[in-house]
Amino acid sequence: MATSDDARSSPRHVFPSKQLVAAVVDGKMPSVTDFSRVPCEDVSRSGIAVYLKDEPEVDEYVVGLGKSPDLSYVCARVVHTRQAVHTGQMRYRVGFQFTGRAHLDRSTLTMVRMSDDSATSDAFP
Numbered sequence: 001m002a003t004s005d006d007a008r009s010s011p012r013h014v015f016p017s018k019q020l021v022a023a024v025v026d027g028k029m030p031s032v033t034d035f036s037r038v039p040c041e042d043v044s045r046s047g048i049a050v051y052l053k054d055e056p057e058v059d060e061y062v063v064g065l066g067k068s069p070d071l072s073y074v075c076a077r078v079v080h081t082r083q084a085v086h087t088g089q090m091r092y093r094v095g096f097q098f099t100g101r102a103h104l105d106r107s108t109l110t111m112v113r114m115s116d117d118s119a120t121s122d123a124f125p
Contacts, residue, residue, distance in 0.1 A: 020065075047076065059078045
């Protein structure tokens with residue numbers, strides 16, 4: 001699992017909200033029913049930090065940003081994981097780097113675009 005130092009390519013902003021997160025398992029995009037609403041810590045153009053109950057078992061995720069029905073789905077990879085106390089409970093603070101976008105067609109998510117490491121700053125408008 002990725003545990004590298006948190007290298008930020010753009011400024012982070014406090015983001016105390018709950019957003020949707022689901023794992024990409026064996027290259028298979030999650031269905032809309034696979035998402036969990038998780039608390040966020042901060043967000044930037046290139047990534048987001050969230051608190052998960054369990055340690056990530058995969059490196060790729062899809063994050064649903066915004067409020068229904070105006071959700072935007074982005075693909076992300078784990079770049080940092082550490083245990084942290086959040087609201088009095090031990091959680092895993094997971095730093096994600098946005099890697100592309102996902103498109104929701106009915107109940108199926110599909111990858112729209114992958115960005116390379118040098119272009120991650122424009123992965124999220």
